[in-house]
Amino acid sequence: MPDTLTRGVGTAYPPAGDPGDAREAALRALAREIDGGAPRRSRRRLALAAATGAVAVTLAGAGVVRLVLPGDAGLPRADAATVAALETGARAAEGAPAAPVLGPGKYLYTRSSSVDQVTSVTGGTSTTYLVQHERQSWFNASGGRLVESGRPLRFLAGDRAFWESEVRRLQNTSPGTSRVSGLPSVSARFAEVGASDAALAERVDDPRGAAELLRDAAPRYGGAPRDQEMFVMVGDGLRETDFSPGARAALFRAAAYIEGVRSIGTVRDSRGRAGIGVTRESDGMREVLIFDPETSQLLEEQRRTTGPIDWLPGVPTGSLVGRSTYLVSAVVGSETATP
């Protein structure tokens, strides 16, 4: 133990200062270093090396140390690893070329592939099957069009007829294909609820402000609990949208202020692509967004059970019950064109 004189040395110095703003600034600087400290090829190699057989490690090893900074005004910030991971996405978004102005003759085309576990209960009998969807979307400022096709991957004897009849009933078209036109774009929907591209982009360097914006908009956007809806908005805002680089970066940074969001590090998607995963758990389900650290593009979403779920009766905890993999994104010249 220090003696009287040595303890007295402490009185010669001022008390320790509040680390609040210094911590934020230092963390941002560290995140930039992590993001840009290694040459791109090396970083990719690192990511691939980390992803090889290491998913379990990254999941189990992702520590969460929640910090509430003075002045956070009720918005708890995620742990530093998560902030750093999201900052990587934000930096990649900021560095990406600006999205072209979409309008007549210019549509953002996205193609994705999804697998979902679906359970229907009819007449007291529950039927569970996996459905693979291929989804194509075309959006511009005035709206867009979706084409989805699906087929059951695995089903019990007799389920195919049930599934096909359900598809016919729900989609009123040929089995397995849904075509919907006149949909509002996600960015237009965001603007409706008060989180426009411009409003987000204005807050690109104010993550708490961007999170507050989402927090205010969330109840108007959807009916999930507020933090869950904020996470949904982040996911929606990163896929199939023409948001500007600033708005996308703001969404990444705002995600650090959504309760329960955390990084799971570098993971591979179902196509073997390495990306950074961020996750949030809610009501027995863990949702994961995997993004490309070099482009900020969403690579895949995954949904995995973490407990019993009413609408998936009998599904064991830990089951992967859904994933959507984003394969192609490009600007095309019409609502039917493909790259």
Add this chain to the structure above:
Amino acid sequence: MTTDHRTDAAIVAESLRRPEAFAALFDRHFDRIHGYLSRRFGPQAAADAASETFLVAFRRRGSYDPARVDALPWLFGIAVRVARSQRRTERRMLRATGVHDAPPEDPHATVDARLGAGEREALRRALAGLRRQERDALTLFALADLTYEEIAVALGTTPGTVASRIFRARSRLSGELAALRPALANPKEAVDA
């Protein structure tokens, strides 16, 4: 909330494969590093130096000794080296009269209350006059609560040398204070600490 049970060494090792893992080390130790630096060099210099400390640590993580479970002494060592350019700031702060009186809630208030204004002034002057290596060792002991072994790791020397530096520092401080407070002038106490 999940508690992270990994050792610092494990986090550093993981950060070699997955650089963003290094942020967990930042979470654990930033406040202590910043607290130490802010006491020695003031808030502005501390903000810059603490940030630089973690940048340097991240860049040098490849040379981290995995046998050292606790990375805090390593980080303090980097902090001390990063902050060397701030020595003049520290000396200016120490020589500034009456601007650093501890507030009532300061944990050292009891000791402080026993030091009169003249003694605190003399102590500051004496601290400002210490050799850099002595002041580094003494402040890591008195402000950062590191052990001699941890200070040795931080400063890249041996615990014996640390003890010697702190002994010399205390002797100098005691000499300055002897006239004002004979009871405090007992350099042997630090060696026993």
